[in-house]
Amino acid sequence: MKDIYVADVVGIEDGTEVELKGWVHKIYDLGKISFVKLRDKTGIIQIVIDESLNVKLRLEMCIEIKGKKVKNEKAPEGIEVQVEELNILGKTYYDKLPFAINAGKIKAGLETQLDHRTISLRAPKIAAVFSVQEKIAYAFKDYLRARKFTEVYTPKIIAAGTEGGSEMFTVDYFEHRAFLAQSPQFYKQMMVGSGFERIFEVGHAYRAELHNTYRHLNEYVSLDLEMAFIEDEFEIMDLEEGYINYLFKYLKIECERELKLYDIVLPEKVEIPRIPLAEAQGILLEVYGKRSSKADIDGEGEKLLCQYIKEKYNSDFVFLTKYPASKRPMYTMPDDKVAGTTKSFDLIYKGLEITTGGQRIHDYEKLIANIARMGFKTEEFEFYTENFRYGMPPHGGFAIGLERLTMKILGLENIREAALLPRDMKRMTP
Incomplete structure (x- = not known):
């Protein structure tokens, strides 16, 4: 059962332990750490993953994370979550996504979007x-x-x-x-x-x-x-x-x-x-x-x-x-x-x-x-x-x-x- 949503994190006190579930929206792999955008139905939040967690993420994977909310002025909404535990809940099995859904506007035509409607709805x-x-x-x-x-x-x-x-x-x-x-x-x-x-x-x-x-x-x-x-x-x-x-x-x-x-x-x-x-x-x-x-x-x-x-x-x-x-x-x-x-x-x-x-x-x-x-x-x-x-x-x-x-x-x-x-x-x- 989902405890809180991304939109709820804004109102939580800094340093509080949170647990979130959602989809991997974007990945910025910097080697020792990765900045990942986690998306659920209420919004997107930045999470920080240390290489010691030893996980390999792909776009649109379903994941569960536990970590601490901290301030970061460069992050969206000025907050992020430093991940302490991460579990992959839903694996991905694609060679290539039908179209990118994390770039703002989908570049594919409307008919293509409708052919893959449940993917386009993730945008x-x-x-x-x-x-x-x-x-x-x-x-x-x-x-x-x-x-x-x-x-x-x-x-x-x-x-x-x-x-x-x-x-x-x-x-x-x-x-x-x-x-x-x-x-x-x-x-x-x-x-x-x-x-x-x-x-x-x-x-x-x-x-x-x-x-x-x-x-x-x-x-x-x-x-x-x-x-x-x-x-x-x-x-x-x-x-x-x-x-x-x-x-x-x-x-x-x-x-x-x-x-x-x-x-x-x-x-x-x-x-x-x-x-x-x-x-x-x-x-x-x-x-x-x-x-x-x-x-x-x-x-x-x-x-x-x-x-x-x-x-x-x-x-x-x-x-x-x-x-x-x-x-x-x-x-x-x-x-x-x-x-x-x-x-x-x-x-x-x-x-x-x-x-x-x-x-x-x-x-x-x-x-x-x-x-x-x-x-x-x-x-x-x-x-x-x-x-x-x-x-x-x-x-x-x-x-x-x-x-x-x-x-x-x-x-x-x-x-x-x-x-x-x-x-x-x-x-x-x-």
């Missing part, structure tokens, strides 16, 4: 991505629990798609055809109606999209919530804006070291402009000569719009509202004040959509009519719509792509860098 800067990602999910849960949300766990093998069955992976489920869930949307609404009122989930989602770009994954983690007794979609946007502010404050405290590795300075306060889609399209055309489809703006448009928002509002975020009904799923609440639009929104962050959300239809007859209007068979969705017969409150919610949010916070170039073991059109291993 402190890459491991830092997932420390930040873990805290993003922690903050999501903490923020919502403080607001009386209940965490739920919904099935990922489902009988019908939440968006009509398009772009779904099929599964042979005994004698039936099933699908991998695109989202927990139906179940979120069902749980709201069952009496939980406010629920959230952090879970995997699957999209069989034929995209192989820097921003797409076929398996990703979704931060979902649904909330009952709302007035309108703006209440949901208020909730998400509150989460973003809570998150940034949380990361500044919990991930100070990781943010420094990426030279990231998070803003003190986030205020997110809210712009109807049609107005955003007009801005793109007037300012940048960029034409958009009636139903949406494309990836280039998202980047240009965020450039405009940054210059005018000094914000990296923008809510796009009032999406047309033709662009939204069958459960989306129409906006009677603006014909043909819905009470829905996307959140764009630094030129990338990270959230889709809005108010849902809660009236049974209106929902059935909308399902039929969009060309779906209402009987296929009875497991979902049945709940709406018995008093469904006004409700809404949103979903954040965890990898996309991580990618944008840290300024990563490719979403695969923010996926622990990414799954895309061409990758199913490791």
Whole structure:
């Protein structure tokens, strides 16, 4: 059992005996003594090994050391450990490492790094991505629990798609055809109606999209919530804006070291402009000569719009509202004040959509009519719509792509860098 971690040594009194376990990160062999960098999940510390210990170390060996903490201004953090005992816990059996992980930035291409993912994750800067990602999910849960949300766990093998069955992976489920869930949307609404009122989930989602770009994954983690007794979609946007502010404050405290590795300075306060889609399209055309489809703006448009928002509002975020009904799923609440639009929104962050959300239809007859209007068979969705017969409150919610949010916070170039073991059109291993 591990007694202390590298990060703990800083607070220990000089001269104290310590015991550490970790990996050999770097070796400086000076003959009679060697300076070795020992790495564990919390950081790197310099250890000093005398030749009398008679050990032959290699990079990435797992070792256990016992020794005294001493001051050394030339060492990282101004401390080191003078080793008195050393045991090799995990031998190495390679001829050559796939790439150097102790030189700061890995020089190998991303695909090579992903082929040897568990090796690349040993690099402190890459491991830092997932420390930040873990805290993003922690903050999501903490923020919502403080607001009386209940965490739920919904099935990922489902009988019908939440968006009509398009772009779904099929599964042979005994004698039936099933699908991998695109989202927990139906179940979120069902749980709201069952009496939980406010629920959230952090879970995997699957999209069989034929995209192989820097921003797409076929398996990703979704931060979902649904909330009952709302007035309108703006209440949901208020909730998400509150989460973003809570998150940034949380990361500044919990991930100070990781943010420094990426030279990231998070803003003190986030205020997110809210712009109807049609107005955003007009801005793109007037300012940048960029034409958009009636139903949406494309990836280039998202980047240009965020450039405009940054210059005018000094914000990296923008809510796009009032999406047309033709662009939204069958459960989306129409906006009677603006014909043909819905009470829905996307959140764009630094030129990338990270959230889709809005108010849902809660009236049974209106929902059935909308399902039929969009060309779906209402009987296929009875497991979902049945709940709406018995008093469904006004409700809404949103979903954040965890990898996309991580990618944008840290300024990563490719979403695969923010996926622990990414799954895309061409990758199913490791």
